[in-house]
Amino acid sequence: MASLMAAKGNTRLCLGGDFCKADTKNVATRKISCYPLMDNAIKLKQRSLSVIASARSSRGIDSTINGSKVNRINVGEVAPVMGNKNRESTKEISGVDAPLHAVLLGRFVEDQFVYRQTFIIRSYEIGPDKTATMETLMNLLQETALNHVTSSGLAGNGFGATREMSLRKLIWVVTRIHVQVQRYSSWGDVVEIDTWVDATGKNGMRRDWIIRDYKTQEIITRATSTWVIMNQETRRLSKIPEQVREEVVPFYLNRVAVASDKNDSEKIDKLTDKTAERIRSGLAPRWSDMDANQHVNNVKYIGWILESVPINVLGNYDLTSMTLEYRRECQQSNLLESLTSSTASGTEDSNNYIHRRPDLEFTHLLRMLADKAEIVRARTQWHSKQKLN
Numbered sequence: 001m002a003s004l005m006a007a008k009g010n011t012r013l014c015l016g017g018d019f020c021k022a023d024t025k026n027v028a029t030r031k032i033s034c035y036p037l038m039d040n041a042i043k044l045k046q047r048s049l050s051v052i053a054s055a056r057s058s059r060g061i062d063s064t065i066n067g068s069k070v071n072r073i074n075v076g077e078v079a080p081v082m083g084n085k086n087r088e089s090t091k092e093i094s095g096v097d098a099p100l101h102a103v104l105l106g107r108f109v110e111d112q113f114v115y116r117q118t119f120i121i122r123s124y125e126i127g128p129d130k131t132a133t134m135e136t137l138m139n140l141l142q143e144t145a146l147n148h149v150t151s152s153g154l155a156g157n158g159f160g161a162t163r164e165m166s167l168r169k170l171i172w173v174v175t176r177i178h179v180q181v182q183r184y185s186s187w188g189d190v191v192e193i194d195t196w197v198d199a200t201g202k203n204g205m206r207r208d209w210i211i212r213d214y215k216t217q218e219i220i221t222r223a224t225s226t227w228v229i230m231n232q233e234t235r236r237l238s239k240i241p242e243q244v245r246e247e248v249v250p251f252y253l254n255r256v257a258v259a260s261d262k263n264d265s266e267k268i269d270k271l272t273d274k275t276a277e278r279i280r281s282g283l284a285p286r287w288s289d290m291d292a293n294q295h296v297n298n299v300k301y302i303g304w305i306l307e308s309v310p311i312n313v314l315g316n317y318d319l320t321s322m323t324l325e326y327r328r329e330c331q332q333s334n335l336l337e338s339l340t341s342s343t344a345s346g347t348e349d350s351n352n353y354i355h356r357r358p359d360l361e362f363t364h365l366l367r368m369l370a371d372k373a374e375i376v377r378a379r380t381q382w383h384s385k386q387k388l389n
Contacts, residue, residue: 222258264321301376305340336375
């Protein structure tokens with residue numbers, strides 16, 4: 001295992017075997033090769049990993065795979081501070097001199113309206129078929145959104161809240177999200193995520209994302225969401241204060257990731273004990289499921305929703321579209337029930353997920369076990385894996 005050791009002002013990266021000597025600038029470089037195991041066969045796909053360590057700063061770490069920045073690190077690209085409508089151009093500087101937040105975050109593009117970040121799909125982010133899961137995608141979308149706020153210079157002391165929101169004890173909460181997946185990335189793939197925001201209605205904000213395959217630049221996922229403001233103490237929804245509106249309006253971009261005619265905007269029907277085909281009870285949130293806003297992270301709901309989906313569907317079909325309508329918060333003390341019922345199927349055949357009808361469609365409900373209060377309504381669409389081969 002690689003370990004980082006400092007001695008007499010020099011920094012060394014121990015990777016096993018001989019290590020090249022540091023130059024006069026106390027910078028040492030070594031290339032290693034990574035060979036992921038594939039399909040239990042001896043198929044080795046060599047990837048070049050470059051690691052640069054500098055004694056001048058413990059933050060000067062640059063990791064690349066096949067020439068792509070990975071591991072949620074973009075060294076040498078600094079996200080500009082953009083508060084008070086002051087939009088500075090992105091500056092390219094050495095990673096060893098960059099502040100920590102600049103090393104960990106992505107960068108702004110398109111006149112600073114779009115925030116872009118790259119990720120590598122890790123081994124613990126894939127499912128049984130060795131591709132990323134819907135929960136993985138949702139987590140990456142959420143991470144990119146939060147980093148967008150942080151690097152814009154608007155972040156207060158809340159979880160994704162602006163300065164003016166923090167002063168008023170306000171937080172953002174998502175009310176609806178729709179995700180379309182054209183193709184899931186595999187372990188080791190690098191993806192590039194763009195995100196931006198715009199107004200929706202009088203007191204809402206829309207956030208959109210697109211995910212590209214970094215190597216081919218193919219768009220493989222599109223997502224759109226609606227957010228409103230909640231008072232963190234009373235847990236009641238709030239209008240957007242003018243001071244908050246003034247903070248976010250300069251970042252609005254009139255663009256959609258999902259065209260209106262392809263967006264799942266229809267209301268999701270409520271399931272009941274009579275209409276549900278499958279019910280899974282006794283689902284319990286854990287302490288680790290809670291987020292910084294003191295409620296269950298919205299991504300956690302996906303796993304509970306899928307608990308009531310037939311196992312043969314999970315194994316033989318890809319989840320290609322998911323729409324979530326969030327109704328109320330969930331606390332750690334709540335026990336939950338997951339309900340699922342099939343609603344539609346299609347027969348059209350095409351190699352494009354987005355432009356053909358799903359093979360299966362389900363309606364879902366996540367509710368409290370005690371009083372049957374709704375937490376999330378959902379709709380999912382699935383396509384057979386066999387038709388892709």
